[in-house]
Amino acid sequence: MENSKYLKTVIIDKLIENEATQVEDVTIDESRLNLYLNGEKAISMMCIPKDQDAHAIGFLMSENVISSMKDIKELKVSEDGLRVDVIATINEDSLEHLYTEKTLVSGCGGGVTGNVEGGVEIPFNQTAFKVKPETISSEIKIFYHESELYNLTGCVHKAMIYLLDGNTITAEDIGRHNAIDKVVGKCKLQGLDTTKSILFVSGRLSSEMVTKAVMHKIPIIISRTAPTYLGVQTAHKHGVTLIGFARGKKMNIYTHAGRIDV
Amino acid sequence: MENSKYLKTVIIDKLIENEATQVEDVTIDESRLNLYLNGEKAISMMCIPKDQDAHAIGFLMSENVISSMKDIKELKVSEDGLRVDVIATINEDSLEHLYTEKTLVSGCGGGVTGNVEGGVEIPFNQTAFKVKPETISSEIKIFYHESELYNLTGCVHKAMIYLLDGNTITAEDIGRHNAIDKVVGKCKLQGLDTTKSILFVSGRLSSEMVTKAVMHKIPIIISRTAPTYLGVQTAHKHGVTLIGFARGKKMNIYTHAGRIDV
Numbered sequence: 001m002e003n004s005k006y007l008k009t010v011i012i013d014k015l016i017e018n019e020a021t022q023v024e025d026v027t028i029d030e031s032r033l034n035l036y037l038n039g040e041k042a043i044s045m046m047c048i049p050k051d052q053d054a055h056a057i058g059f060l061m062s063e064n065v066i067s068s069m070k071d072i073k074e075l076k077v078s079e080d081g082l083r084v085d086v087i088a089t090i091n092e093d094s095l096e097h098l099y100t101e102k103t104l105v106s107g108c109g110g111g112v113t114g115n116v117e118g119g120v121e122i123p124f125n126q127t128a129f130k131v132k133p134e135t136i137s138s139e140i141k142i143f144y145h146e147s148e149l150y151n152l153t154g155c156v157h158k159a160m161i162y163l164l165d166g167n168t169i170t171a172e173d174i175g176r177h178n179a180i181d182k183v184v185g186k187c188k189l190q191g192l193d194t195t196k197s198i199l200f201v202s203g204r205l206s207s208e209m210v211t212k213a214v215m216h217k218i219p220i221i222i223s224r225t226a227p228t229y230l231g232v233q234t235a236h237k238h239g240v241t242l243i244g245f246a247r248g249k250k251m252n253i254y255t256h257a258g259r260i261d262v
Numbered sequence: 263m264e265n266s267k268y269l270k271t272v273i274i275d276k277l278i279e280n281e282a283t284q285v286e287d288v289t290i291d292e293s294r295l296n297l298y299l300n301g302e303k304a305i306s307m308m309c310i311p312k313d314q315d316a317h318a319i320g321f322l323m324s325e326n327v328i329s330s331m332k333d334i335k336e337l338k339v340s341e342d343g344l345r346v347d348v349i350a351t352i353n354e355d356s357l358e359h360l361y362t363e364k365t366l367v368s369g370c371g372g373g374v375t376g377n378v379e380g381g382v383e384i385p386f387n388q389t390a391f392k393v394k395p396e397t398i399s400s401e402i403k404i405f406y407h408e409s410e411l412y413n414l415t416g417c418v419h420k421a422m423i424y425l426l427d428g429n430t431i432t433a434e435d436i437g438r439h440n441a442i443d444k445v446v447g448k449c450k451l452q453g454l455d456t457t458k459s460i461l462f463v464s465g466r467l468s469s470e471m472v473t474k475a476v477m478h479k480i481p482i483i484i485s486r487t488a489p490t491y492l493g494v495q496t497a498h499k500h501g502v503t504l505i506g507f508a509r510g511k512k513m514n515i516y517t518h519a520g521r522i523d524v
């Protein structure tokens with residue numbers, strides 16, 4: 001199994017009604033990935049050390065440090081997988097802002113985000129991309145069933161981008177902010193257009209999750225669970241369609257319902 | 263209801279089988295709380311603006327910036343609830359380290375933690391505190407049933423400290439790292455001893471959750487869901503008993519099982 005290298009076996013005491021048995025259990029790897037930008041340490045992220053190149057690209061673009069793939073001259077993942085070196089033309093202000101903002105985000109969050117509220121001007125998302133509720137219902141079903149690492153460890157978040165042509169790209173991580181950065185990075189690496197796409201996220205939609213959709217001009221963001229009020233406000237303000245509690249044939253449309261083709 | 267001020271009503275389109283109805287829905291507030299330390303902005307946190315004093319104290323002590331309550335000379339929460347001013351004797355190295363580490367934590371994480379791995383020497387937890395599995399089973403049941411904000415919004419994490427005398431202290435937040443900081447801060451404000459206590463956490467036990475237990479010398483940490491491998495390693499190294507998948511009369515003991523009195 002391709003994923004086995006992200007799993008670590010531990011010996012545990014399984015207790016059932018006061019009866020303890022020693023058994024093997026599988027846990028997910030959690031490693032510190034160090035991101036170097038033009039030779040200098042930019043940041044560390046605790047994550048599953050998988051798709052590191054996509055992770056770095058998605059993160060840097062989420063935070064507006066890099067504007068497009070053309071800005072990247074070189075990207076190298078170290079042999080042990082714990083260091084990514086990026087040589088690129090960067091937006092110094094955004095990098096600086098990342099550090100000075102020092103905002104701890106609330107839910108499975110990206111720690112030092114803040115570039116949407118900060119200096120970056122994001123145009124209102126006007127994309128006329130429509131999707132049928134049936135498509136959402138069937139895609140969210142697939143989204144929740146196909147997660148090998150979650151099934152094995154119960155400790156993984158997932159993000160999926162559903163593209164205009166019906167294809168999907170997925171990524172997993174311990175943090176859902178990382179999962180989103182990874183899936184966006186994968187799309188960028190493959191030259192895929194995310195401006196007419198849907199972002200499916202496992203877990204709650206707090207403001208920084210919605211912010212990532214905003215930064216990448218993704219018109220629709222969907223979760224099986226709840227958004228926060230600030231998440232809803234962020235989506236409203238920037239023209240993003242936000243759907244929560246998408247389960248079976250039910251869903252709650254919080255903002256910009258016009259993109260849902262009833 | 264005391265909690266109603268943290269709830270925000272929004273109008274949504276509820277879609278069931280292609281049939282849309284406009285209804286009211288309740289979302290949780292998510293606000294930026296600014297923490298000022300000796301007159302200077304230290305950090306912002308996205309959180310539910312509730313128990314701000316406890317939140318600030320718990321956070322500063324989790325990160326070793328403040329060592330004990332005696333170091334705090336003054337603590338003031340602004341009228342709008344979005345600013346906490348702390349005047350205190352601080353550990354400058356820990357504060358500096360908080361900024362320079364720039365670590366994005368993985369799961370619902372504290373963004374810039376790292377003081378356990380960093381400069382701070384933490385003695386191995388030798389506390390001879392024992393608990394019966396029956397106590398854990400009954401407490402986790404109560405823990406999961408009594409969360410008004412979760413029941414209303416589906417968007418809240420909870421932390422609870424079970425004390426030696428059987429009393430419990432609880433706190434809620436959008437981020438589970440905040441919930442832990444808040445509940446620890448509440449104990450500190452009330453002068454309660456957490457060195458013989460159990461920390462119950464909703465959600466997964468990634469390394470930074472375990473780190474908080476380590477920093478506050480809490481000997482046992484318990485969740486209904488999974489730990490990461492690094493979470494298990496951190497608990498192992500520092501003498502903390504880590505229990506995951508505590509459900510009904512079952513639980514997995516990952517480390518230091520000696521404290522569970524079978």
